[in-house]
Amino acid sequence: MNPTELANIIKNEINSFIMTDKATLENEGVVIKVADGIARVYGLNSIKINAVVEFDCPSKTRGLVLNLEKNSIGVVIIGSDSSIKEGDKVRYIADNPEVYCGKPLLGRVVDGIGRPIDGLDPITANTKNIVIRSIESPAPDIISRRSIHEPMYTGIKAIDSLIPVGKGQRELIIGDRQTGKTSVAISAVLNQKKINEKAKIPYEKIYCIYVCIGQKMSSVAKLVKKLTEEGAMEYTTVVVASASDPAPMQFLAPYTGCTIGEYFRDNGMHSLVIYDDLSKHAVAYRQMSLLLRRPPGREAYPGDIFFIHSRLLERAAKMSDDKGGGSLTALPIIETSAGDVSAYIPTNVISITDGQIFLETELFNKGIRPAINIGISVSRVSSAAQDKAIKQVSGGIKLDLAQYREMESFSQMASDLDISTQNLLQRGRRLTELLKQDDNETFTMEEEVIALFIGIKGYLEKIDIDNVLSFVGYIMKEIREHSQDILDEIYDKKAISKEIEDKLHQFIENRLELYNPVVA
Known part of the structure; x- marks a missing residue:
């Protein structure tokens, strides 16, 4: 092919491209560059940001319009770009995915x-x-x-x-x-x-x-x-x-x-x-x-x-x-x-x-x-x-834990601590232990209420710190087996009544006497 023929072919292609129906360019375009999962597209004059387009390639890959520039648009390709090549047509699909x-x-x-x-x-x-x-x-x-x-x-x-x-x-x-x-x-x-x-x-x-x-x-x-x-x-x-x-x-x-x-x-x-x-x-x-x-x-x-x-x-x-x-x-x-x-x-x-x-x-x-x-x-x-029941038993815990964390850092440097500080540290350690739980272990609202009730009412102070979770687990097991009505009432009323509080005190005190950490 001589240079004259080649020049004529290029001129004809340019003329046919320029004469392309403007209505077609509104919703169609042509890939002018593709690399690294990004396609530059000419045309699609009416396109908006976040619009979805489809590439006319064997895999019918789709893309998301993220850039609107003066002479082209930037499209991120949703999927593999291996089958998309320069010159492929691109058409509008929807305003959003x-x-x-x-x-x-x-x-x-x-x-x-x-x-x-x-x-x-x-x-x-x-x-x-x-x-x-x-x-x-x-x-x-x-x-x-x-x-x-x-x-x-x-x-x-x-x-x-x-x-x-x-x-x-x-x-x-x-x-x-x-x-x-x-x-x-x-x-x-x-x-x-x-x-x-x-x-x-x-x-x-x-x-x-x-x-x-x-x-x-x-x-x-x-x-x-x-x-x-x-x-x-x-x-x-x-x-x-x-x-x-x-x-x-x-x-x-x-x-x-x-x-x-x-x-x-x-x-x-x-x-x-x-x-x-x-x-x-x-x-x-x-x-x-x-x-x-x-x-x-x-x-x-x-x-x-x-x-x-x-x-x-x-x-x-x-x-x-x-x-x-x-x-x-x-x-x-x-x-x-x-x-x-x-x-x-x-x-x-x-x-x-x-x-x-x-x-x-x-x-x-x-x-x-x-x-x-x-x-x-x-x-x-x-x-x-x-719920009110959780509020009733969780009010002072955050303050106790905050004071414990602050005091803990000081206590490491002090050799002699007064009784009130020692009590605060002991309470904080037990509350920290109480709030521990294994991965993917969950509790119902009423079970959480009872666990926190045990913590704030001072029962844990009578238990060795290593046995805190064992004791709480023991109380939970016993209450499910022998006093399910307490759990049901807390769930239904979403609050701890005076009657329920008295029942809990009596139940925990009875079980405290029977608790054996080795058996539990």
Whole structure:
């Protein structure tokens, strides 16, 4: 082919490209560059941020529009980019990604955009009771909400008594790696089984969504196995965007989980969504942003990193009675480095949430489970999210523990302590021991009330510190076997009456005489 013929062919191609119907360019485009999971696309003149597009390639891969530039748009590819090449056509699909929601998702494991990956029956738009919802929706306005006033029990004594979580609250779980953050979250999910079994009407049940972001698939498999063995998958959906999944999938996963939870909230039911964890979510978004050539900011995160977390967590709410009275409770998890809660992402999420449960490495290494630092941990909802029975027995514990922690550091340097200080230290040690519990071990509200009652009424002072949990376990076992009516009355009335208090004193004093730590 001579140069003249080649020039004519190029001119004809350019002319035909320029004469392309403008209406076509509104909803169609052409890939001009693809690399590192990012595609540059010419055309799609009417496209909006967060729109979904489909590439005309053998795998029909989809992408998410994140950049709108002068002569092109930046698209992050949801999946593999291996089959996409320059010149491929791109067409508009929807303004936002959409996911399946509804009760058919309970007991299922889905990927970051809601597609089942557990090998069970497929879920389609025709599946009974399935609803399709956009993963981007505005947070409920103030008028549609109601102040948080109902407890969302985690089954963990230290949390339910000192750092209570209410339905519709956002409570951050924060700490270094390997301090038990995931164990706290799993315990909260497992505890809902007891609550759901006692629910007198279906709308009192709590449905759980566990979002795994950037974790190993082996860890996810262990989680699903644990939930299945404990019967918790009946009311739980697991959303997985593993470490091997592309960054866009990890970015979308928490929004998918939130949308599934919103279905229950907006239909007058209660849901709990756990984001494990948002540190990896932020890293995935940073990766996409840097590849899209967005300017880096503090710690190389993009300027809108606060917005992506706030628009996610603000969707947690307790709805007003006019809106059905449903709720969506959020437990985001953040991983710190060397206990630094003043880093960029931790401070961002702390400022968005309604309190934090801080898990400390030092306490964890001492064998305290859960390793909660009571001084730094806080719930901004506080006693508004507690039943009266819990309030009655937990009032002075936080102060006693705070005084104990402060005095403990001084007592290590002092050789001679007065009697009142020794008593304070002994009480603090026993209360700390009382609040210990094993991973995935949960207690009902009435069991927590009795355990705390034993602590605040001074019965533990008659027990060796090594036998505190043994004695509490013994009392629990005896009360279940011989005085179930006490547990039932506390559950029904949500308060400790004078009559119940007298019964408890008499029961514990009788069993105190019979208690043998070796047999127990």
